Amino acid sequence: MATIVLARHVETEKNLRDIHGASGLASVTLRGQDQVAHLARTLRSRAVTLTAVVATPTPQAVSSARLIAGELQLPYEGELGLPAVHLGVAAGLSTAELRSAHPQAHRSIDLFRARVISAAELEIPASEAAKDLEKRLVGWWRTEGRKRCRDRLVVGSNSTVLMISHLLNGVLPTDSRYRYLATPNGTARMWREEADGWRAVPAFPQQSWPDVEQLRISSPDGAVAVTRHVPSWAASRRTVILIPGYFGSSRHGPYGLYNRLARAWSWQGFETLTVDPLGSGDSTPVFRDFTSEVRSIEIVSEWASRHGSSLLLVGHSMGGATALRARDQAGAENWLVWCLAPLCRLVDLSRVFLRGRQLDELHRTGRTYRHGLELRRDMIDESGAAWDAHCKDVDGVWLGGADQYTAGMDLTAIPTARVRVIEGADHNFSTNDSPARLLASTGAALTALTGPMPSTDQ
Structure with missing residues (x-):
């Protein structure tokens, strides 16, 4: 033959x-x-x-x-x-x-x-x-x-x-x-x-025409809206799931960040899924808390794993803690977790992100509002606990060099070689040419993960 x-x-x-x-x-x-x-x-x-x-x-x-x-x-x-x-x-x-x-x-x-x-x-x-x-x-x-x-x-x-x-x-x-x-x-x-x-x-794949597919993945807890970016040529065995932060809960991401990442990564051969967690975007409008954030990623991960892929979870901002907790609960040691500008703990949120009236309100009532979204103390505490428990096991962290929110974070638990800084970038990697430099840096890291050509019986 x-x-x-x-x-x-x-x-x-x-x-x-x-x-x-x-x-x-x-x-x-x-x-x-x-x-x-x-x-x-x-x-x-x-x-x-x-x-x-x-x-x-x-x-x-x-x-x-x-x-x-x-x-x-x-x-x-x-x-x-x-x-x-x-x-x-x-x-x-x-x-x-x-x-x-x-x-x-x-x-x-x-x-x-x-x-x-x-x-x-x-x-x-x-x-x-x-x-x-x-x-x-x-x-x-x-x-x-x-x-x-x-x-x-x-x-x-x-x-x-x-x-x-x-x-x-x-x-x-x-x-x-x-x-x-x-x-x-x-x-x-x-x-x-x-x-x-x-x-x-x-x-x-049939879905490569077109190369972007809109899905709703059903579960007993509700339906999770997903955009699937399918590679057309150099398909990898690993699927990437992009997990938004609490305030960037759209599949598009702030300033289209997640769309840009997903398109670039799929062109490298990595099927990439962007997600609206339960209670946000086009997903089922249930009560949103840290448990529902993690459950959303479990639903998508279970769906992706049925297709035979190993997973890379990439969490932005508070999504970093979501990714770490989801991997821990799945007991999936072969999954990788990357975090982009992780902002997961109250001590870090309190420095710049939440100040004055918002911080006082959070301490006094257990909740506050930002950009029209309710942020609760219990959710922040659970996110922080997940980060503290598992951040030492993160496989890669990308920080914005001009990100005032993550400046001063204690990263001593994370091996230095796993932390990369995109100089001049803000929390959403939207300043100047920082999106292109983030794409180049993550793209090089993905290239290092590329496995061998799939076997001939697939």
């Missing part, structure tokens, strides 16, 4: 400059070299039988293929006769240059990358039409591709990986299903030949 493993080239100088289409910038970056080693380890761990490495004819794919072939100790058999898509006026321009020179073409590419439009709907002057692309792709596969790709690692550019993967899935460029796939540099997918064609391993 023949196998094809298809990989996107590793990071090169072209990626750093964000250039569209053809470019001779093929020098592999330090991160790209790490991706070479990681891809080789992944393929060896699955004992995939490959006879050689080939590349599509772009400088980035060729330089990457040569390095990967050396790492795998396989022969490099040269280039395939499948050029990348010609992007017309966009070719050779960075995103910023394209937006300035050809705003309509930039908008069209942006919509394609967001999976709003198909390849046939792209409007880029002087670019290759979908019908022409389809003709040469089918011709290439018939005359060269079927033979030269069998039992090979095929390293391609973004557009050639898209062409070949859709072709193997039975989708041609004029098909409305021919849409963008998020293919991170240095990631791979495998296909096995069957009597009637090729089967992707693992299979592409």
Whole structure:
């Protein structure tokens, strides 16, 4: 039974400059070299039988293929006769240059990358039409591709990986299903030949069209509203559950923080679920307390675990304590917990977050109000107890360097190596370029967690 493993080239100088289409910038970056080693380890761990490495004819794919072939100790058999898509006026321009020179073409590419439009709907002057692309792709596969790709690692550019993967899935460029796939540099997918064609391993999820799905997960305690961000290409075995803080209880997060994180992480291959806890957002409007917060995450975790995933719980603000308590109650030692700007204890809330009348009211009556939400002393005490009991076991903490709420926190129980600071960031990681730097830092940490290629029986 023949196998094809298809990989996107590793990071090169072209990626750093964000250039569209053809470019001779093929020098592999330090991160790209790490991706070479990681891809080789992944393929060896699955004992995939490959006879050689080939590349599509772009400088980035060729330089990457040569390095990967050396790492795998396989022969490099040269280039395939499948050029990348010609992007017309966009070719050779960075995103910023394209937006300035050809705003309509930039908008069209942006919509394609967001999976709003198909390849046939792209409007880029002087670019290759979908019908022409389809003709040469089918011709290439018939005359060269079927033979030269069998039992090979095929390293391609973004557009050639898209062409070949859709072709193997039975989708041609004029098909409305021919849409963008998020293919991170240095990631791979495998296909096995069957009597009637090729089967992707693992299979592409039905929900990847579109790649965001709205769910309501039912339970005897109520229904929890969830947004599921499904990876389209490099699927990981680990699912991420993003847990909001008490005052950022929407699945979107403050300033869209959770949406941005979920989209970026799913594009890295991690199915990511954002949650409205019971009593908030679109979930069942029950009485909200710390117990209902934890129960919400238990409901979502039980649902995700049934799909065979190991979990990473990421809690923002008071959600950090929720994540820690949920893992403890589940007794799931293989779950990981990360905390973003954890603000879980009364002593920390009292320094800046709650002051004056609100703090007096909390001590006197056991409750206070902020941003229209009731915050109770019993909830804070339970959250603080969960943090104190379990924070030493947290797997990662991200703090905002300009977060006045978490400044002065006692973090001595947490190993220093697990704490990262995003300088200049506020409590919601919304200041200046702090969202991008948080995405880069968490993305690098997620890359370190990426397991081997899923087994062929999935």
